Amino acid sequence: MxxxxxxxxxxxxxxxxxxxxxxxxxxxxxxxxxxxxxxxxxxxxxxxxxxxxxxxxxSYSKLLEERFARNLFSENLSGLGGNIKYYITTAYDGDFLGDGKKEIEINKLNPSFVISIPVERGYDKSDYTEKILNLIYSLEKEEVGYYRVRIEFVDNKNAGIIEEYINLSQKKLTQNDLKERNYSEVKRQYQSNIIDRFIYDSKDVDFQNSPHFIQSLLDKTYKE
Missing domain, CATH: 2.30.30 (SH3 type barrels.)
Incomplete structure (x- = not known):
């Protein structure tokens, strides 16, 4: 090895x-x-x-790509609120290997963001419409390749499970690690506390029409 x-x-x-x-x-x-x-x-x-x-x-090169994406987008994501938790996964259309000979090209980076926002049940979705729109616009300005944003509004009465789920999801763990830390049960508990979910996929939506699309999605209730 x-x-x-x-x-x-x-x-x-x-x-x-x-x-x-x-x-x-x-x-x-x-x-x-x-x-x-x-x-x-x-x-x-x-x-x-x-x-x-x-x-x-x-998964080393992917780890480097994800670190690059976090550094690039952390300020954009902070606009959703100081109590959010998130992790980023990536795909890359180039041949970056992390050996210092090649820089990551932003237009070949395809990041996916999984963002968890703790909220009270009965929260007002309209409080987040502008914040989500601003995040989408900021991602567009960076001119990355394909990107995906998944935002989950989670019952804050169980905020501890949010942090545990996000921490386990962003770590690179072996099969033994996942079993030992009971990841499947953590994931089940986390999903059971999701109140709403919003997904934006840059491949599937004409960005010119996205503000209306986003607002319409925010009017829908998440169902597993």
Missing amino acids: KDYLKEKYKEEFEIGEIQRFNLGFAAGELIQARANPISNNQMVFVVTRDNNNTNYED
């Missing part, structure tokens, strides 16, 4: 405990480990290989 990462990213890495998982009859075995660059032990990601594949896969 170390040799694979060093060859790919041209830097040194530390590897944690190697974990093995039986994938069932004829599916073979999954091998996973957490890793981090020696230069930054906070940049933890997962390296994976299954028995039917001699090649490793890892």
